[in-house]
Amino acid sequence: MINLKNPSLYNNREISWLQFNTRVLKQAQDESLPLLERLKFLAIYGTNLDEFYMIRVAGLKKLFAAGIIVSSADKLTPLEQLREIRKYLHQEQQVVEHCMNGILKKLESEGISIKLYKDVNQHQRHYLNRYFNENIYPVIIPIAVDATHPFPHLNNLSFGLIVKLQDSDNTAIERFGIIRVPRVLERFIELEYDIYVPIESLVAEHVEDLFPGYTLIKFASFRVTRNADIEIEEEEADDFLEILEEGLKLRRKGAMVRLEVGSDGDEEIVNFFNRHTNVYKDDIYKFHTFLNLSSLWQIVSNKHFAHLLTEPFKPKTLPPLDNSENIFTTLEKQDVLLYHPYESFDPIVKLIQTAAKDPDVVSIKMTLYRSGTDSPIVKALMSASESGKQVTVMVELKARFDEENNLIWAKALEKSGAHVIYGIKGFKVHAKATLITRRKNGKLKQYAHLGTGNYNPATSKIYTDMSYLTSKDEITSDMTRFFHFLTGFSKKGKLDELYMSPSQIKPKVLSLIQNEARKGANGEIIAKLNSLVDEDVIRALYKASQAGVKINLIVRGICCLKTGIEGVSENIRVISILGKYLEHSRTFYFKNDEAGVYISSADWMPRNLMRRIELLTAIKDKTAKEKTIQILRLQCADNTLAHELQSDGSYKKIKNDRVKNINSHTLLEDYANKIAKASPKESAPLVQELMANIFKEEV
Structure with missing residues (x-):
């Protein structure tokens, strides 16, 4: 029997992150991209590396100074990791210099010179x-x-x-x-x-x-x-x-x-x-x-x-949110799932602004992690508070590198009369949630937004994220309890319809993986996330692979799971997609689960699953569920932007042997553009047609 705790079955977290930044650097080396687009990726590479040294390398140095010997599943000591990091970066430095000099030389022919x-x-x-x-x-x-x-x-x-x-x-x-x-x-x-x-x-x-x-x-x-x-x-x-x-x-x-x-x-x-x-x-x-x-x-x-630069794409407001109907009325009729940046973040901003002005709205509750420097959402919350509405905002002051900005917003919100919560002792609140309570026909009706990304209109144009809007009572009542947990005292912190870390998300994820494992070759998992680090989750995926489950993982950054190991992970494929947009959504599909589709604010990392307040949401609406699955399948088929994880921990750009180029970013732009141009009568059947043609046939 294979020991799934064997260190050789795990990629080192820090080296895996460096591999991710190397993929960013490869975008800067890609001669098919416009020159300033390549220079942009070089700037991103540098910013990423600054933060890596400020946080990760600094942390390893502290562990080494404290005499800590083992700090990761692969069992490399802090000193061994520091040596590997330095070796990796000193070798890559020559690549960086060669790349920059090449771009600058070509920019001179375009009229830009340093x-x-x-x-x-x-x-x-x-x-x-x-x-x-x-x-x-x-x-x-x-x-x-x-x-x-x-x-x-x-x-x-x-x-x-x-x-x-x-x-x-x-x-x-x-x-x-x-x-x-x-x-x-x-x-x-x-x-x-x-x-x-x-x-x-x-x-x-x-x-x-x-x-x-x-x-x-x-x-x-x-x-x-x-x-x-x-x-x-x-x-x-x-x-x-x-x-x-x-x-x-x-x-x-x-x-x-x-x-x-x-x-x-x-x-x-x-x-x-x-x-x-x-x-x-x-x-x-x-x-x-x-x-x-x-x-x-x-x-x-x-x-x-x-x-x-790459031609910018203007996010589209698509049906059913593209008309003049009151957004609350729309949400009473149906749930809405948006995929940013192809679908605009404006409806989320409009939701908060409408709630701030609506005389029937009695309260707005919201979590803020990174809201940006000139936030229309925070301004709307302040306006709502000043007009007498009950506004409760959880501002996470411990959001790294946004602490100062969040301090400013927290003080401004307090000054406007809002009730501001600064965090939960011992945890970061990373959940993305809004709950609006409104009077309707003499009763209270609630409306919710749950997302995978931050309430930041600027980053919503370059980050891919999911937004789920609903007025379903089972979800909004859970969200009421969630906000009560944030503002009050609770030893249990358990929800019924939603799942909240640190107590619920990890057990739920493990249960979902184990359920697929019981189905053997009839099981299927597609998971899209930023980072995969948690050892228990990785071992559960290994066991599912051993049982014959087909597993596709779309992991943008760190992946400590190893692929292609005989008897362990032959059925697991991992790709990383890098391109025009930063892949940021956490989206999951489990074929044999009753709900099947979930979105979350949480990556599969110990910090998210055990040391943060996060939310995991089942998407039960049939249309929203189908849309999500097709987006996941499209990305699994990407043969233009995807890099595939190899058994040695390295990544290779997927070789395009197909007649058709499948660039998930441009195909999704096309999808949004075509629906936006359709007449209202055409839009409903066109959505189904595009889902069939763009997502299925081309995949």
Whole structure:
């Protein structure tokens, strides 16, 4: 009998994440994509890697320092994982540099160029010098480092220059200094709209203005990364807002975990810097290109070159939400399932705005995890509260990297009179739920929204997510209990129609998998999620595969399950889809379950299943269920955007041997466009026709 706890049956979580980011990098290498689209993926790659070092690498370093030996199913120690990460990233760095240089060279032929100060003409230099004096000199920070000037504190993701200087009057005297470039300054200075000059190139030309009496010998750009994971002792948090605000300040001062230096950073310059910062040598990366890949967004967003991006798609509002009928009336007639961004998020915004203005609405309850900086939803909630409605909002202040934004919204909501909950002690509230209570014919009627993504109209245009709208009493009554659980005290926290973690979702998922396993070769599972890490779930999938169940997993990022293992996982296929949209929905199909289809806010990870408040919702409406299954089958058949997981943990782009290209993103855009153009009378049969033709025949 095979031991399903054998470490060799599991991919390492961190390496699996690095493989995901490599797939992002491959999008940047894809020469079939427009140039700025490729540059965008390079920026995403850099942003992802920053967060990985700030959180995951920093966490492994803490585990190692604490003497923890085993921390994952594959049994690699923290030190072994750190070694593997460093080896992987140092090797990939050359690929990144080659990719960037190739894109920049091709951009020059399109009229966009990045030039150093020394490479521009005299007229442009004059402009840059004036720009320095007017915009940079007043805010830049030159810092001497010697016995009387201590090495400065550098906040997380600080960027600047390390300089070596020589006394102009006594050439025997040499000194080192730091020039901090504040984040308020643009990474690149634009000459007209097509030439970008890296700010460090301009600052280096004016070092002697910043350190009068000294001559520049050499310099190198640098960027530091610190541990950014906030630890909050909730047991001691009398005022949670105050504790969190202190935590945000401490994030800027966490232990330094990575140093990036420019190509001019020779051994002497790096040694000077590292004497004061003590970054481990293998966490120092020397780049032969520009530091801070995420800053490439500045170039990507150049409106003059929008033709070098993939053509944007305008999300569509489709039947039955495309008419002037009151949305509450529509939901009383039928459930609605939306698939964003092909179907617009506007109806969700409209739902909240309508509820805020409707005199018959008595209360709005909602969870907010990441709502964005200029949220029309939060503004509608504030308006509803100010008009006398009962507004209850669970604002998750522990949403990583959105804490500050959520603090601002929480205070604004409180000021408007809303009842704001800041979280559940020991858990993050990650569920996406809204419950509206309204008077109708002298009675109270409730309407619900349950989603897989955040209440953020901006990200809803680039993230694929599911929204489920219903007025079914069995669901809305469960949601009432859910919000009572959030606002009050409950030791049970059990729902009847919905499933809530930490107590219900994992047992339900395991039960669903086991039920398919009992059906053997007649069993089928399709699961779409962001990450698959939980060992118990993976073992249940292995057992189902051993029983003959056909399993298709669409896992965008981390996948610790291994495919193609004889006697264990021959019946499991894992693909990752990367393209125009970020695959974000958690959607599940179990062939032999009575409901069959589920959506959730939770990935199959220990943190989601055991340490977060999440919701899992059965989709019982026949039309919504069929639509979901066909979308899943379409994505399983994707032969254009999909990468398939190999038995060694690597991924290969699926080779397209079919006559037909199946690009799930463009096919779903076509689906939405065709229905939007149809007349009201045609729309109902057209939906069925498109589902048959686009989803079934082409699959």
